[in-house]
Structure formats: C-alpha cells, structure tokens
Amino acid sequence: MRAGGPPLQQGTTTANATGGATTTANATGAANATNGSAAGVGPTAPETISGWLGLGANPDPGVQFLIGIVVASLIATVFLGLAAFAGIWGKRKITAAFTDRIAVNRVGPFGLLIIVADAVRLLSKELIVPEDVDRPAYDIAPMLVPFSALLGFAVIPMGSGLQLADPETGFVFVFAAASIASLGLLTAGYASNNKYSFLGGLRAVAQNLAYEIPLVVTAASVVLFAGTLRMSEIVAAQAEPLVTVAGFAIPAWFAFVNPFAFVLFMTANLAEVGRNPFDVPEAPGELVAGYMTEYSSVYFVLLYLGEFLHIFLGGAIVATLFLGGPAGPGPAALGLVWFMLKVLAVYLFTQWMRSAIPRVRIDQLIEIGWKGMLVLSFANLVLTAVIVGLIV
Amino acid sequence: MSSNRETTETGTADAQPTDMQFGEARSASTDSDGPAAEGVVESTQEARMGSGADSRFNSKLRNAFGSSPFILTKFDKFMNWVRGSSMFMLQFGIACCSIEMMHTYAVKHDLDRFGAGVPRASPRQADVIIVPGTIVSKFAPRMKRVYDQMPEPKFVVSMGSCTVSGGPFQQGYNVIKGAEEVIPCDIHVPGCPPRPEALIYGVAKLQERIAEGESAPVTVKPYELEQFGDLQRDELVEHLAADIDEDTLVMRYNWADST
C-alpha cells in the first residue's frame, strides 16, 4: 500500500507552512507524484504539472496562477459533470430502483442522453425574474450555492495526484467554504419575494447553524487522531493498518477507528446537505420547492447543481476524513476511482434516506441538532481526546 | 431583420406582446386592453406563438438572420429533440383524472421512462402542464395564473373529457366547457378518465410533435384575466363595481356563448 516514498515528514510540516503550500514541492514530492503515491502526502496537481512542464517546483506566480486555473477548471468540470450525471440520470434511476420502477430508458442507451436533453432544455428555458424580487441578491444567490461547493473541492486530495491546493488549514477551509452555501440559500429565499422561499431560506439557516457545529466538532475528533489540519496528511494518517486479520490489513480509516464519530458525521452531513430526514429547507409537499420556488431556467440549474455538488462535497469530506480518501486496493493511480466510488456511495446513501425516511419537523430538527448532536459530538470529542492521550 | 418579424410589428396596430415569451414580462394580464372578442383572441395567440409559424420552436438567432442557414436548422432540430425528449411536468391535480395521472407516474406505468416523469411543484420549473380534470369558474383564473407563471416554451396536455368539453358536467352552471376556454392546449387525451396507457400515448404524441416542430393552433376564444376597470360597463359590471377594485384581475364568463 505504501509504495513510493515514505509518507512525508510529520515533523517538517511546520517548516513547510512558513514557506507556503507550494514550497513543499521538493524533489521527493515530484518523485512521489510520478510514482503515484495515493497514500502519502504528494504535491498538489499544479505543482505536478509545472514539474512536468519543466518549470521546476516553484515557477513564477503568473504561471502558477495559470496552471492553477487549468487544474481548477478540470476539477470543476469533473464534478459538474458528475453532478449532471447523478442529478439528472442517477437520481432518477436510483429512486426508481427503490420504488420498483424503471425510469428513463428511451432517450439513448439506458436513457443516458436524458442528461444532454435535460441540461440543454433547462438552460434554454425562459428566465423568469418575477416582479419585486430583490436584485442583485436574486441573481447572486444561485451562484453562491454551487460555487461554494466547488471552492471546497480545492483542498480535497482526490488521489491520482489530483489536488488543487494543500494548505495547512485545509480542514478549516473546506468547512468554511461549504457553509457559504447557507448564505446563498438565505439570499435566495429572501430575495425571491415569495413566502414559501422565505420560509425555506430561514429554515436553511436555522438548520445550518444547528448542524454545522456538531459537524465540525465531530470532524475535529479526526484532527485529534491525525494531529494535523492538512487534508493530505489526514489521508496519510489513515494509511496505517489498524489490525491485520489473516494477512489482510484493515486500514486505520477513521470510520473503523471511531465508528461513533462516523455515524454522527454522516447524520450531521445529511442535515448539512438537506436530505431526508432533514430536508426541511426544500420540503417538497410542504413548501412547494422551498428556496428555489421562484427560480427558473439557468438559475434553477445552478441551484439544482449546487445541491448535488454539496452532496458530493459532503461525500468528499466523508471520504477524506473517515474513509481513507483515495485509498483502495490496486495501483495508487486508481486513487481517483476509489475516491469517486466513495463519494458516490455517500450520494447513494443520501438518496436511500430520501426514499425511505420521513422528514422531521423544523422544531424537532433544531432540537435534535442542539440537544442531541451537539452534546454527542462534544462527548465524542472528549472521548477521542482521552483515547488519543492514552495511546500516544 | 426577418420579414416575418417586421410584418408583426407593423402589420397590426396592437401587436405589443410579440416578444413577450422570451422577455421578462410574465403577467399575461397586461395585454388585453380591448373588450372581449377579437382583441383577446389575438393576444393569447400571440403571447403563445407569435404570429405566423409557431415561434416557440424557433431560436431567436433564426429571427435575427431571417433565412434559415443550415447550421441554424440543425440547431433548431436539436432543440426540438431536446424539448421532445425530456420534460418536467407540473405537479398539478384537479379532479378524478389526477388519480389516473398519479398512476401514470407511479409503479407499473412509469411515465418517467419517456423522460417525462419528474413532477415539479413549482410552475417556474415545469415545461408541461397536464390539466387533469374539471375546471370550474372559481379555479379557472388560478389555473390561468399558474399557466402564466410557467416559463416558455411550455406545453399543455389536457386530460379527460372534462378538459375537452366539460365532460359529464358540461351542463353545470359552474363548469368551464373545456380547458381551451382558458389556456391553449397542445394535446387532448379524451376519456373519463383516460387510462394511464392513453395518457402515456398522449405524452408520447406530444413529444413526437414537439420533436417535429409542430404545434396546435389556438382555436377557441379564451376567457382572459383582465383588470376589472377594463371591462365593458354593463349591468353586471355596474352592479359589482362597489365590491371590486378597478385594478383587480377578473375573469368574465359569458356562459351563453360557450355552450
């Protein structure tokens, strides 16, 4: 599993930090990347590319910037594509499987062309901006939601060397970026001049407040284990075998080390991405379509994609923090595949919940958040701290 | 500029709503300043299709170029394929037919196979409104409003004999004699109620027609939403004048004309 160089310098982390993230790209790092070490802390993708281009590890800022943009667009495209795939086709197929149906099968093979048709059709529809909406807030909101999710992906190590940036505070960054979305939802709800949207927006904020804290606190327990906030190192920390059963090593994924935290995190994550039983902000059937009631055409597409991007970001965080990131059997170059599979598994889980579980009421939701999840997550944190203290 | 477009703008004196299907105006109530009769027909028809060929199917580029360059023709074809392959339905239930409509969405009949099984609760995100049931006087203005709230291009499947003619309730004092008296319909699915198979056939047929760029003309003189102040003053209007504000939207039913 631990091919390539040894997992990099636990000790040198602080030293690197002073030089900024890019300075870590030393010769070992480059070698590491070409070896495709999934488990170790590799260089970020822009660094790798500049390495390939023979520009060295630390080219001038302009080039860095350009390469950064290229990689960022690559990542964004991958995930937007994935969101289109899962949001348009996958969602229908999964729901259909849960409910004894077939779903799209006429347009293209397995109905896959529906993705093209749906996307183009939605984009080509008339964009209605109702009277009395609060512009430009009304226009900004649909952009905030998907972009905040995309921002979060920047620091996620996706394996196969694909990571845009690896700042030392990556962990904090990803949660910070993800929670911008609630601002978007509030703006959307408020600016639409529609009471249903408004209710939906307010609910989204109340929900995010209540669940963001347990989410981060639970995730912090992982940080206690790993002893770092850098995403790549959190991944690296999970590469050790936990126990070896009959020559088969079970890796020390934090989901196995601390299942309790994992369950807590998955639950809080459901609330974070607004899926049953916590889909009160959208609450179809109750609030029409919640905060997106008034949006049509492009704006609707953005909100809709944003929703799925957030589910993926949630999945990516789960995969990174609890499921060993891109780790998996086979050559390390397959890291991206494993990573995507994990993300999709989390997505499948959210769709499953959506098909089977009723939604809780808003007051119950808040209560579960503040009185249940928060207490449990702190208990978990203390517990983890004690364990870590004992072991280390 | 296309000659097509020019004629609309100069040809008729009151052709203001030509552009509105792609514009931001959404309240169709603004455009009916004439009293009933001819002016009204024109406004609904134009709000819907522009004049001449049904412009829902044509890209704006084509209007701009005038003729039809090969590439635009292909593009239009592609767009028609897109619209005909996938549609979001409005989650809209009125009466008995909506039960069969739900069965059509659900297990066994599964309308989603045709890419038409995603009911959206908000009209802003729907392409097709299936009108499943009897429309009565109190509901017609609301239905018109919901229809107006949908973004273009939008299509109407009218389901059941009630939406064809009032069906079994045609003689009722409160029943609108068919959906076309309120909104223009693209496909009629007769039956009371039509079986799910029939509705699927109707939707598939609609998709086929959209893909081929055909559409149904509006044939019936529709009831419009208009401001109360714009109504012709007659006995009834005078009588109600004390209760209704000038700028309240109203729908006036001339029952005697519609049977």
Add this chain to the structure above:
Amino acid sequence: MSLEEPTGERTETHLTGVTEAGLDYDAIADLLGDRVVGRETHLNAEAFVVRPDEVQEALFALRDEAGFDHCSCVTAQEYEDRFESIYHLKRYDDPTQEVSVVVPTPRDAPASQTAEPVYRTADWHEREAYDLVGVEYEGHPDLRRILLPETWQGHPLGLDYDQDRPQIVTLESHANPLAEDQADDTGEADTMFLNIGPHHPATHGVLHVETVLDGEQVADVRSDIGYLHRCEEQMAQSGKYRHEIMPYPDRWDYVSAGLLNEWAYARTAEDLAGLEVPEYAQVIRTMGAEFSRIAAHMLAVATFALDVYGEFTATFMYGFRDREVVMDILEDLTGQRLMFNYFRLGGVAWDLPEPRAEFFEKIRDFLDELPGKLDEYHDLITSNEIFQLRCVDTGVIDAETAKDYGCTGPVARASGVDYDLRRDDPYGYYDELDWDVAVEPDGDNYARVLTRLREVEQSARIIEQCVDLLEDWPEEEREIQSNVPRTLRPDEDAEIYRAVEGAKGELGIYIRSDGTDKPARFKIRSPCFSNLQALPEMAEGEYIADLIASLASIDIVLGEVDR
C-alpha cells in the same frame, strides 16, 4: 374510551323518546311542545316542522334531552311557495334513530335562525345552503358564499336561476384575517399570511387553505373550498333515476371509492322506490365496495406518505403498486378502473366475470399477499421512529369535538368515536359477516393513519368471506338484479335521507321526489365536507408541517367536498 364518558352518561340517564323498540316520536313531540307547528313523515324518519325563530331552542332540546348529537346534514330547498331547511339529526350511538327538523321560511324573506351554536358543523352546511339555494340564517357567524365565488350572482339551485347570465370571478390576493387584531404601533402584524393552494402539492387537489403563521406555527387556518364545485347536485337533479344518476356518484369520491358512493345512491333510491335487491347481488356489492375501500385507503396512506416524506418516495409507490392490483380486480369485475358505474337500482350490472375460478383465484392471491404488504407498510410507516415522532400527538381532535363537527369515518373512529354505519345501520350483507370496526382512542395524525391500515385488514376479512359465499353460490340462484320498472316514478313528495359508510365516512343522500322520473331535490351529504371543517381544531397552534400532515390525514377528496 374515557373521552366518551360525559355524553355516554348523559345520554343514558334521561333520554326523551328513546325506547327499546326504537324512537317514540310522540314523546319527542311532547318534548318540543308548542315549538312544533306541524309534522311530516319522511321515509327515514319523522320530521317536525319548527318556526324559523325557534330553531335553536328546538335543536338544543333535541340534542340535550333526546340525545341527538349528530347533525348529519342540512338540506335547503325551494318550493313554489316557500323555502325550507331540513336538519337531519341522528345519534352517534345508534344512527338508526333519526329525526328531522323542518324549518320553512317565506319566499320573500327566507331567513331562519342559525343552528351553528347547537352544532358546529351547521356552520358550513348553512353557508352552502345560503350559497346554492339562498336561505339566510340569522345569527350565523360568517354567512358568506362557500362553494361559489364571492362575486357570483344568484343562487343556482333556486327555482328562478338563469344559468346563461354572465358571471365575473376575481383573482384577488387575500388579506391576513388577523392583521387588524395584531397590528402594533407601526400598523404591521407580526404574523405572516400564507396561501396554501389552490395549486399546491399538499392540498390533494384544489383546496385553498388560508393560513396565518406565527413563525413556523399556525395561528389561524381557514379552508376556502369550491375550486371543484362541479354542480353534482344539479347534474343529479337533471338525470332520471333509473340510469342517468348512477355514473355521477363515482365522481364524488373519485379515488376508486366509486362503488361505495354508488351504493349511497343505490340504497337511497331503492328505499325511495321500494326496490328489493337479491341477496346474491348484495354479496357482490359488499365485496366490490370493500375493494373500493381498500383502494381508497391505500391512496390515503400513500398520499399521507407523500406529504410527510417528500416527493415520490417508496411508501407512496408501494401504495400505488398495491392499488394497481386492486384496480385490476375491480376492472375485471366492473369493466373500468376508476369510474365503475357498476351498481344498478335493484342489483348490479352484471355477474362476476368468467371464468369465475380465475377471478376468485386472483382475489385470493391478493388476499394472501395483503398481510405481507401491510407488514411492509407498518415497517415503513407506523413503526418508523421518525414517523412516530412526527405524527403521534400532533393534530389531535377529541371525540366530543369530532362529534360536534359531524366527523365520521376513519377521522371520527381515530378519535374513539365508535361509529360505523356498516355495523350500526346495516345494509348490504355486512350484518351477516364477521368483522370488526377499527377504533383508535388518540385522535392524532398517527391514529388516523393506523385506523385506515387496520380497516384495510378488516375489509380483507369481509372480502374473504364474500368470496367464500360467492364460490359456493348455487348457479341457478345467481340473481343479479331484481325486477325494476323501466321508468321509476316515486310517489309525489316522498322524502328520504339515507347514508352509507363511504371511504371517508357517512355519505348521505337526501332525495325529494315530485312524482316525475327525476328527483326534485337531490342533496349530497359528503363526509369530507364535515371532516374538513374540523381542520382548524386539529391544526391551530401546531407547526406548519403538522398542518400539512393533518390535512393529509383527514384524507379529503375535493370532488366530494365541493361536489
């Protein structure tokens, strides 16, 4: 049960006129004393004519002294020389004990005292009477049109209504009804007014609920109905008894409950015209009707899931999957999936489909699978903890309130009101069969769903017994229809009010004949109409999500509410 005790005691201690043998109408007449100015005999009960300004006294006496706690229906009608309102009263303990109160009012000033203080349910019934017929009720708290738009001209079921006159209907925004009471210094209320419907995914059709929200909580609820008022009564009044009316009942409660509704008309018209129904036909009717009930309850549960779970989830689809099976069987039996038109006066349209063995086989397969499917529902719904969290103790209505609002059917039974016309006022073949009435004491959303699921079980029991009977029925005795004259002309001025247990509760029909082959007045008592009226009792003070859940748990069908 504790909920019921107060009335239980009161009704048992001193009830005037109630004897072992039934009702002693003379004693009731004595009770009412000189408030009675005349007596009529309707086919179902004795009717006392009361002066328009003494309605409340008479009704109070009947309710408190004689125990008529169920105001089933209020019928208004116009004669050449007068208007008339009829209050059809029953007792929840024994619905066969009925009495009617007739209130004539002069044509030039049709006004009588309102019954609303006596029976809450009279509120909407009287509004409807005002709306359609034009009788006015003095002291009514809110006498507005209910089914037709506010701006409507004329009263369509009156004698001189001109159907061709134009009408104007407005599309107005509604105002917050609490705004004035709550205005603070700045003149703004701190509540939010929210229109739910008429086009909204949770209203199950075209109901409009005017809601005032205080934060997420519901401060005030008013249902605005009439968006599906398709003149069912007018249609029935213009059809001939024999064949032309039967298709319409299918369209009142249209969620496959058609046979139950048809039975309401069949029972009323058969009693009116004195027709017999062969036993064999009764068994078929019973079986078909219970299939309808299963289908209707499945839909109720499925759409409840829709509102509590979110769009198109597994439970919803399972409900529809199982309905498809029921509808297939009903299609085999009647020839249509939804609008059966299968009952005929004096029997049914045709015998069971051939080959019979195959048909029975199909039914038995369904019955065998049903317990497993019900377990699935219980797994998915009633034993789901989140579901319980959501539904237990929300939307509560107690037995007394439910009775006051005239609630019947699963809504009443879930509040502990043990009232089921199939058992209490037997018709068809029910009293020969072995089954139970499902009653739950709690009166919350959860109880209403549970009651329906349990009723499905009971319906399956009934069907099973019917199938057993039908299978062994000797071939030569399979008489599906009795002899019915080609044209029915019931006696002039015969009046009857009869009810059956529909899917949603007591579905009653009042018919007055005028000697022709069409009814002179045909009035439908819809269970949903009364049940929906109780919505504010359930929802006020609850959260908006519970309002939606309560609305779903009442299981209204707008076709029946608005008729």
